[in-house]
Amino acid sequence: MEDSPINRLAEDSLHQIFSSLSLRQIMTCRSVCKLFNQILTSPSFMHLISTRSHLNLLALRPPHHHHNHSRYEPLSTSLHVYDPDQNKWLRVNLDFLPFRSPHPVASSLGLVYLWADSPDSSDSNKSLIVCNPLTRQYRVLPQLGSAWSRHGSVLVDSRNRVMVLTELAALYFSFSQKTQQWLKFSSNLPSKPRSPIVVSNSVYALCDVGSPWRSKWKLFSCAVNNMLNLNLNVMNNNWECLERHEWGDIFDIMKRPRLICGNGNKILMIGGLKSSYSLNQSCLTILILRLDLETMEWEEATRMPEDMHQWFQDSKFKVFGGGDRVCFSGKKVRRLALWDCCEWRWIDWVPGNGDELFRGFMFEARLTLLP
Amino acid sequence: MSMAAVETKKITLRTADNHEFEVEEAIAMEFSTIKTFFDENPDASEDTIPLPNVTSKCLSAIIEYCKSHLAFRARETSSSIDEQVRTYDEEFVKARDNESLKELILAANYLNIKALLDMLNQAVADRIKNKSVEYVRRFFGLENDYTPEEEAAIRAENEWAFEGVDPDDD
Numbered sequence: 001m002e003d004s005p006i007n008r009l010a011e012d013s014l015h016q017i018f019s020s021l022s023l024r025q026i027m028t029c030r031s032v033c034k035l036f037n038q039i040l041t042s043p044s045f046m047h048l049i050s051t052r053s054h055l056n057l058l059a060l061r062p063p064h065h066h067h068n069h070s071r072y073e074p075l076s077t078s079l080h081v082y083d084p085d086q087n088k089w090l091r092v093n094l095d096f097l098p099f100r101s102p103h104p105v106a107s108s109l110g111l112v113y114l115w116a117d118s119p120d121s122s123d124s125n126k127s128l129i130v131c132n133p134l135t136r137q138y139r140v141l142p143q144l145g146s147a148w149s150r151h152g153s154v155l156v157d158s159r160n161r162v163m164v165l166t167e168l169a170a171l172y173f174s175f176s177q178k179t180q181q182w183l184k185f186s187s188n189l190p191s192k193p194r195s196p197i198v199v200s201n202s203v204y205a206l207c208d209v210g211s212p213w214r215s216k217w218k219l220f221s222c223a224v225n226n227m228l229n230l231n232l233n234v235m236n237n238n239w240e241c242l243e244r245h246e247w248g249d250i251f252d253i254m255k256r257p258r259l260i261c262g263n264g265n266k267i268l269m270i271g272g273l274k275s276s277y278s279l280n281q282s283c284l285t286i287l288i289l290r291l292d293l294e295t296m297e298w299e300e301a302t303r304m305p306e307d308m309h310q311w312f313q314d315s316k317f318k319v320f321g322g323g324d325r326v327c328f329s330g331k332k333v334r335r336l337a338l339w340d341c342c343e344w345r346w347i348d349w350v351p352g353n354g355d356e357l358f359r360g361f362m363f364e365a366r367l368t369l370l371p
Numbered sequence: 372m373s374m375a376a377v378e379t380k381k382i383t384l385r386t387a388d389n390h391e392f393e394v395e396e397a398i399a400m401e402f403s404t405i406k407t408f409f410d411e412n413p414d415a416s417e418d419t420i421p422l423p424n425v426t427s428k429c430l431s432a433i434i435e436y437c438k439s440h441l442a443f444r445a446r447e448t449s450s451s452i453d454e455q456v457r458t459y460d461e462e463f464v465k466a467r468d469n470e471s472l473k474e475l476i477l478a479a480n481y482l483n484i485k486a487l488l489d490m491l492n493q494a495v496a497d498r499i500k501n502k503s504v505e506y507v508r509r510f511f512g513l514e515n516d517y518t519p520e521e522e523a524a525i526r527a528e529n530e531w532a533f534e535g536v537d538p539d540d541d
Contacts, residue, residue: 010480016492021500027532028504031525033513081531090531136528 015045023055023365027134046135046367054110054366057081057090058320058327060351061104061359079104079112079133080351081363084325084340089349092365096136102129103149108156110134110366115154118143128154128162128173130370137370141173142181157198157224160371165205167192172224175371189220189239195258195319199293200265201225204242206257217251218243219259219291244296255283261322261362265293268301270319270326285309288326288339304328305344308337322362329358383419390427391419394434401437403483422482428471429478436463436487464494469510472498 018026018040026049030037039045060080078091094102099116106113111130118125118140126149131138141162148171152164164171165187172183187193193205194217202223210216222239251257254271262268268290272283286304291297304312317330321339327347328337332355336347350358380396382405396416400406409416422430443456464472472495479488499507508515517525526533 013476013480013488013492016489017496017499020493020496024532025499025501027529029507030529031517031522032504032507032511033516035513035516037525088534090534092531093528096528134529 011039011042014039015048018045019049019052023049023134023367046369050110050367050369054364055083056085056323056325057083057363057365058325059104059107059112059361059363061320061361062352063356063358079363081365082327082336082347084338087347089351092133094131094133097129097131097138099129105361106154106156107361107363108158108160110364110368111156111160111370112363113154113156113162115149128164130160130162132368132370134365134367135369139370144171144182153193153196155196155198155203157201159201161224163198163203163224165193165196165203187239193220195260197259197261197267198224199261199267204259204267206251206259206269217254217257219251242296247298250289250298254287254289258319260319260326262290263323267291267293268326269298273303282314283309286312286328302339302342302344304337304339308344308346311335312337316357318357318359320358320360320362325362327360329356329360331355331357380416382416384430385419385421386425386427386430387423388427390430392427392430392434397441398434398437401441401484402433403485404481407483424481425478426474429474432463432471432475433478433482433484433487437484440486460490464491469498473511 014036018029021029026040030040058081060082062080077093077095079094081090081092082088083090094104094114097114097116099114102114102116104112104114111132114129114131115126116129118127124146125143126146127143128141128149129138130141144164148164148166152166152171155163155165157163160175162173164182167189168187170185170187172185173181189205189207190209191207193207196203196205198204202221204219204221206217207220208215209218219242220239221242253274254269255274257269257271260268260270268288270286270288273285273287275281275284285306286309288301288303289298290301292299311333312328312330315331317328317333319326319328321327324341326339329350330337334350334355336350336358338345338347352358381393382396382399384392384394384399384405386392400409405420408420425433439459440456443452443459446452467475472491476488476491476495479491495510499510502510507513515522
């Protein structure tokens with residue numbers, strides 16, 4: 001082994017060779033021998049590839065059950081992800097996390113955020129964990145009351161600023177701020193924010209400003225920077241309602257709309273296309289609209305084909321994804337419907353017992369370091 | 372009265388297996404290691420430079436490569452020249468077995484010839500692309516020094532990367 005020319009091959013050469021291989025192959029070659037493991041996990045190599053190789057995956061978020069963790073034990077030590085390019089389900093190991101049943105909720109730039117029971121604490125406290133399942137590094141954020149994990153939506157922007165949104169308040173955490181603590185802001189939204197998303201460092205959400213018997217949806221936005229109002233005595237996040245006269249009644253044609261990040265500076269809005277304005281009419285199809293945040297114009301991105309839509313007709317379904325990929329999970333459908341870069345198809349072999357409604361999020365597998 | 376012919380300056384290199392190579396100065400200067408040596412020792416150009424880490428087989432291939440690339444660079448750049456360079460590089464690499472490729476990398480690294488090194492590194496990457504772990508071991512001549520337990524643990528950690536990958540038969 002000492003005579004092997006590989007030992008004399010400059011580490012730089014090996015770094016260069018491996019940096020042009022796929023992320024998958026880089027990970028599998030860690031098991032070639034201990035020397036390779038060392039070379040392929042060295043900080044300089046990680047740095048070299050952290051911005052280069054990544055995989056765009058769709059991660060599942062298992063149904064939320066606080067009371068009975070043990071029922072979902074088998075799913076809990078792995079992150080179940082789907083690779084749309086290879087049409088394959090993968091399990092990403094989370095066993096390096098010393099927490100019982102960690103619950104993944106969001107991801108940004110290769111880092112996954114999960115709720116878990118706070119270490120050294122009673123059951124009523126939860127902590128948000130940030131980790132990279134590929135490098136197996138993790139960090140625990142300051143703990144929060146369990147109400148936040150039950151009712152809050154976790155959002156992370158491209159600068160790893162974390163927010164937990166609820167109807168009345170928002171929590172904010174930044175790894176780069178001096179005090180490593182959650183900051184709390186009251187919210188001036190008219191109602192509970194629906195499907196909040198972060199696009200280009202602003203948060204967008206839908207709010208129902210209608211009456212209990214007739215929804216009226218409007219789009220609200222707030223720049224993340226504006227959450228941190230310089231006047232510390234008035235810590236309100238400044239949500240504004242986005243509307244344009246040209247939009248007409250675009251929100252009224254949609255049943256139960258929700259938002260997903262589009263590519264670049266765009267938002268996707270997904271919902272059932274109502275056949276008429278009467279209440280409780282069945283939907284013609286599921287419509288995906290796209291809003292260009294620069295021109296503030298809506299266009300139709302696509303509609304779900306009829307043979308797919310009949311599976312989701314009139315029942316509740318969940319939507320997740322991002323960019324050019326939108327995934328639909330329906331109760332008892334047993335498959336996921338996927339709109340993948342302009343094509344509609346089914347995803348089979350969904351983990352679990354098939355009856356569950358899955359939420360999920362985009363997961364970019366890459367070797368980023370923790371902030 | 373005779374006109375003295377202009378002589379191109381030649382540098383003598385001696386390989387590990389004691390072969391001497393006379394190369395034109397221009398080619399020797401492609402080897403950054405040698406160029407740096409001459410920059411620091413301008414009077415040493417008459418001496419024979421020993422290259423204890425390079426075999427004659429490697430050196431003659433490297434000299435060929437540098438000669439050809441110098442000739443390409445002397446011509447006007449065009450897409451057809453680029454095409455010819457690409458073809459030359461492909462042919463240079465194609466015929467060589469894995470051992471020679473590795474030896475060439477070591478030599479190019481020692482002589483510090485960046486363009487050649489980049490090209491060879493890419494060639495190795497292309498040869499091991501999507502191959503199994505066992506293939507990569509054999510290519511680099513490595514022994515698996517993991518215990519069965521250690522290997523199982525490391526595979527389990529990265530199981531998603533192994534899923535669906537079949538070991539190849541060669």
